[in-house]
Amino acid sequence: MNREITLLKLGGSVVTDKGGSGAIDHARLAEIAGVIAQRPEQRLIIVHGAGSCGHPEAKHYRIQEGVGPENRAGVAVTHEAVAVLNRAVVAALRANGVDAVGIHPLAGCHADNGQLICCECISITQLVRLGITPVLHGDVVTDMSRGACIISGDQIIRYLAVALRAGRVGLATDVAGVLDGGAVVPAITRDTVRHLSIGCSENTDVTGGMRGKINELLALADEGIESHIFHISRTADFLDGKDHSGTIVRR
Ligand SMILES: Nc1ncnc2c1ncn2[C@@H]1O[C@H](COP(=O)(O)OP(=O)(O)OP(=O)(O)O)[C@@H](O)[C@H]1O
């Protein structure tokens, strides 16, 4: 049996209506939870994005420009928006029989100039050993130079993948992979990415959309860990180690 840790990011674009405001897609969550519940042998850590539960709040309070007395109210508002989504993700998993528990990065992670520099991992590893699925998320965290900042779920994925030497890293989103002229690019490296046009998200996104994701995953590839981007409907294929028709980011 493969006992390596698998990291799965559920994009905010698939667990919320990213164009809406705070709209959680409960039907989609139930579907994903069903797929995960059918694979109890996996040692899984889930990280989800914020979608419309956090990005609009972070933008409204200008969290990425730094936090001081004038906008500090945005820390609680933004965190609560994404914490509500986290509770919905955990509830969907638990309703399907997955022993999932929510973990808020605000409590155990710290950044400097927008970059995640430390994250409490001992408890996460121990939960996985117990057969429990930790569910983290992009969040507002304290920042040494900015007071506080937003770190994406993609940054957390990168950090955990390196810290825990994850065996497999997958990011499920609302597109089939990284697209070039409408077609999926099967593999990306630092060399080939220069020829591609990769943008942000069409919706409110303070963490850089697909461009931000690729930057994190290329940094992960530099550490020798490859990652997979695929459409949410191919999550079962990724978890089973089958072809997901998406993009592999590698060194
Ligand atoms: N070359 C590209 N290939 C694929 N998607 C792209 C490209 N350029 C820009 N995008 C946009 O990136 C979006 C996916 O990134 P996004 O950050 O929204 O994903 P997510 O991880 O699901 O969401 P979140 O960041 O809220 O967790 C796509 O919906 C698309 O609009």
Ligand SMILES: C=C(C)CCOP(=O)(O)O
């Ligand atoms: C906006 C917040 C709170 C987190 C952003 O995480 P992401 O959706 O993974 O980019």
